Ligand SMILES: N[C@@H](CCSC[C@H]1O[C@@H](n2cnc3c(=O)[nH]cnc32)[C@H](O)[C@@H]1O)C(=O)O
């Protein structure tokens with residue numbers, strides 16, 4: 001399959017900033033084979049030509065933290081505190097989800113992500129085989145994790161499912177699917193279990209995906225139980241010693257001492273600004289992380305809290321929160337925010353050798369944004385425009401692994417009408433009685 005993206009304005013991260021230039025992008029067998037100003041006279045060798053002179057091409061956005069089937073719980077339970085929301089609403093509803101529900105719920109999330117310019121994402125959930133199947137079928141790229149809680153003895157069932165996932169799905173879908181081990185959070189994973197999961201992850205050569213210090217309540221709980229902060233708890237188990245690749249979701253409540261503990265960590269932080277705002281959790285010290293050289297990427301969290309999976313929205317929230325927190329609009333610029341949503345996300349998922357930039361030899365994970373609209377004109381600065389003015393609906397075309405998943409807003413791998421129908425009727429049943 002040979003694709004030509006003809007004449008787009010390309011926005012790509014080079015050295016420390018995003019640069020803009022106009023060129024043609026050629027894609028062959030999933031990979032960016034050339035970026036050039038010279039076109040052959042005969043274009044008949046291309047299977048597909050996308051006229052893109054009115055579009056901006058940028059690396060696909062990367063969502064570093066999601067629970068995709070929670071899209072079925074969108075608008076079901078809002079305006080509650082996190083522990084109440086989780087224990088009384090989310091977990092009981094999840095108990096009602098069948099394997100088929102998970103497939104369609106995940107596909108609902110994936111549909112929204114593709115339509116809003118996300119080309120790769122990290123998922124942590126149950127019935128993970130169904131999610132893997134939805135990822136496989138849809139064509140999106142994902143890093144999958146079976147979430148692990150150790151609050152009851154399940155005879156090792158959850159752990160077994162985690163290992164099965166890693167062994168049976170890693171590398172599938174032409175390499176689009178990668179996997180991680182997912183101890184849910186410090187408050188659901190005692191030290192001996194966490195240690196075991198970390199050892200298994202090391203043996204299998206996969207990263208650890210874990211929630212960390214999302215609320216004040218969590219900090220108090222862990223302090224009471226172990227006499228230390230959640231970050232110290234993980235540090236003492238060796239998670240940040242540089243031998244494990246870790247994806248830390250939230251990282252809201254870290255003081256200077258906690259931040260110092262992350263100095264040698266491999267991997268980085270999934271910042272979920274809107275979920276944190278909406279659940280009233282707090283503001284993650286993002287600019288301090290960046291100052292200390294700790295990688296920060298962007299995530300949404302599940303749509304049960306985030307309400308939508310639009311990373312363009314998250315970029316605005318991430319920027320606004322830092323500016324407000326520090327009462328300083330210069331604390332973080334649009335380049336740093338777009339970097340979080342692209343290059344940094346790729347590094348945090350451990351797939352930066354393949355994606356995150358528009359470069360010859362990289363996998364073609366590219367989105368084309370229509371900037372010829374009233375809210376996106378004029379084009380003084382494209383990075384500012386995309387971060388501060390654009391939304392997911394402005395994405396015209398989404399390409400993953402060299403395959404067009406959405407062309408001029410038409411989905412090519414997903415039957416959208418069917419997804420909406422299935423999601424609606426299943427969601428209704430799931431929340432009955434909860
Ligand atoms: N409960 C599962 C394992 C966890 S999967 C990931 C879990 O994360 C939960 N989750 C979603 N959003 C958040 C959040 O913001 N903080 C903590 N957990 C969350 C979600 O409801 C889901 O149960 C089991 O019994 O095996």
Ligand SMILES: [Zn+2]
Pocket residue numbers: 065066067211249301302
């Ligand atoms: Zn989460």
